[in-house]
Amino acid sequence: MLALDANGDRALSAVEIANAPASLAALDANKDGKLTFDELRPLPPKAE
Ligand SMILES: [Ca+2]
Ligand SMILES: [Ca+2]
Numbered sequence: 765m766l767a768l769d770a771n772g773d774r775a776l777s778a779v780e781i782a783n784a785p786a787s788l789a790a791l792d793a794n795k796d797g798k799l800t801f802d803e804l805r806p807l808p809p810k811a812e
Pocket of ligand 2: 792793794795796797798803
């Protein structure tokens with residue numbers, strides 16, 4: 765999951781793995797406690 769790759773080197777370091785829960789939480793755009801596929805994609809929030 766490249767979203768967890770904080771420094772963009774395409775590898776997950778121990779630190780990045782340790783921070784994975786926080787990174788995943790940060791991806792939860794609508795803060796509903798769930799990650800949906802649209803939240804996992806590096807796309808801007810869609811206008812509705
Ligand atoms: Ca990395
Ligand atoms: Ca969500």
